[in-house]
Amino acid sequence: MSEERENLSYEEICIHLGEDPERYMGSVVPPIFQNSLFTAPSVEARSRRGERYIYTREANPTTDILNAKIAAMEGAETARCFASGMAAISAALMSQLRSGDHVVCVKNVYYPARALLQDYLSRFGVEVTFVQGTQVEHFEQAIRPNTRVFYLESPTSINLWLQPLEEVCALARARGITTIIDNTWATPVFQQPLQMGVDIVVHSASKYLGGHSDVIAGVVCTSQQHIEAIHREMTLIGGILDPFAGWLILRGLRTLPTRLYQHQANALRVAQWLAEHPAVHNVLYPGLPSHPQYDLARRQMSGFSGLFSFTLKRNSREAAVGVVNALRLFHIGVSWGGYESLALPMLIEDYDGEQRWGLRVHIGLEPPDSLIADLEGALRHAEDKGR
Ligand SMILES: Cc1ncc(COP(=O)(O)O)c(C=O)c1O
The missing domain is CATH 3.90.1150.10 (Aspartate Aminotransferase, domain 1)
Incomplete structure (x- = not known):
């Protein structure tokens, strides 16, 4: 993360970061790039402009402003937005898992995330052990030689149990296990899991990030090391965020x-x-x-x-x-x-x-x-x- 971003308050990030009214005829609110593709007058002009914006399933300027803001708030190197929290969760998990891998998951996580592991990814040979997760020992005892991921949610959203994040992440790092956390409850304003050693943060942006019960969206925040595999999930499975939904999240984020x-x-x-x-x-x-x-x-x-x-x-x-x-x-x-x-x-x-x-x-x-x-x-x- 750049120092410039590190010194910004949450309010400055939410209100100003990534927004450049001069680029858009002084428009104080960035426009919605509600287009599926980006064209050019010639093949040469297209390659001069660079390859970032080709097709909205890969990248879109409205969504990019949102990616930059959420990454900055989480203290992440980068972020990608998705069509829902579940799309973000499944992309994060699938980017890490192969057939034969094992996941240790907190038992009281959001139920569809639990079902994704237990009933869906099991069809592809992924194994899962559910633990209470309130103590690092719960994770330690559940580790197997094929454990690849600890899936966390702290606090859990029904009975509000916490996992001791620094201890759990230290254990995971020592064993080469990737940690993924659902940070929807606390948001980056109240909890910064990457600073405690977590590898990948996911959010249902349908909750506080959007804040107005009018949009479904999700986010993954992580390092350059992990983003390539997550971006691949995004473009191949295709659960991208629609630009208008991204614009609504941008509007919610300001407050x-x-x-x-x-x-x-x-x-x-x-x-x-x-x-x-x-x-x-x-x-x-x-x-x-x-x-x-x-x-x-x-x-x-x-x-x-x-x-x-x-x-x-x-x-x-x-x-x-x-x-x-x-x-x-x-x-x-x-x-x-x-x-x-x-x-x-x-x-x-x-x-x-x-x-x-x-x-x-x-x-x-x-x-x-x-x-x-x-x-x-x-x-x-x-x-x-x-x-
Ligand atoms: C803690 C938590 N994580 C993830 C999700 C899934 O998010 P979405 O509904 O945006 O797919 C929810 C939705 O209720 C949730 O409560």
């Missing part, structure tokens, strides 16, 4: 740090309030000192985003569904990372290993007092109905 600081402030308020509520069994949020890995969380993250879970004392599906159905401000929905608050009833593995019913909530940008009032009403309503 990423500002949004995240507000998500953090709101989520902390709501999590603290829930932790005191008599109907709540446990709040699973790494920003609370009661989280079993709070010290680790403070060491490896500089902040906490807005997605977390809580379990209920009335441990039943009916109770969890009752609370969710009684919410008025929270929408019921699966995704997260947008401006809006969301809730889902879920069976959650609590920190004592027990499965308990509760809610996964995404705390949006509404006033936290309004969110607390909504939760208070819903918890009371569900309690009354349960009597």
Whole structure:
């Protein structure tokens, strides 16, 4: 990474890096290069211009601005954007794996990533072992002679467990194993995995990077060493990001740090309030000192985003569904990372290993007092109905 990029704040990266209004007739917002191909008046003119922009499946100027910004935020040498988080995850994994390889994967990762390894890549002879991943020993004990990849997600997005990243990466480096992490929850604003030794970072940009629940996208950030194989996956499997979707992510990114600081402030308020509520069994949020890995969380993250879970004392599906159905401000929905608050009833593995019913909530940008009032009403309503 160049020094110039290293000294920029997240805000400067998100707002200015890679944008050059003078190149585009002073347009403060870069245009969308919504074209599939790039033509030239002659063969000579085409080769004089260079070979970067030929066909949008290979490269596109709008997407390149996004690549530059996200790489700079992650402290990566380079990045590539994809049509979805899953396209980014599958490209990162497939760039590393061959038939007969073994992956050690954190067991609570985003479920389709788990299914990709367990049900899909297994068809091509890839083996996988799932581990709790909260201690480096879990990885050490799972290593086989053919282990090629550790697949990480820290924190995990349902029960918010962390992996000790520096220790896990040191172990992987010593054994020649590549580490891939899903950094969607923390974003580069709150966690920089490459600085802790991770080789490849993936994101669902459909969450905080886009931030407005209006676009599906993914990103891979890594070194020059790994990008060639990832770029090959991108062009051969073809899961590229459409330029318009890239432009929407660029628009979302401009407010990423500002949004995240507000998500953090709101989520902390709501999590603290829930932790005191008599109907709540446990709040699973790494920003609370009661989280079993709070010290680790403070060491490896500089902040906490807005997605977390809580379990209920009335441990039943009916109770969890009752609370969710009684919410008025929270929408019921699966995704997260947008401006809006969301809730889902879920069976959650609590920190004592027990499965308990509760809610996964995404705390949006509404006033936290309004969110607390909504939760208070819903918890009371569900309690009354349960009597
Ligand atoms: C943690 C995490 N990673 C990856 C993904 C996949 O991203 P996408 O939906 O953009 O394919 C999701 C989507 O919900 C997610 O929650």
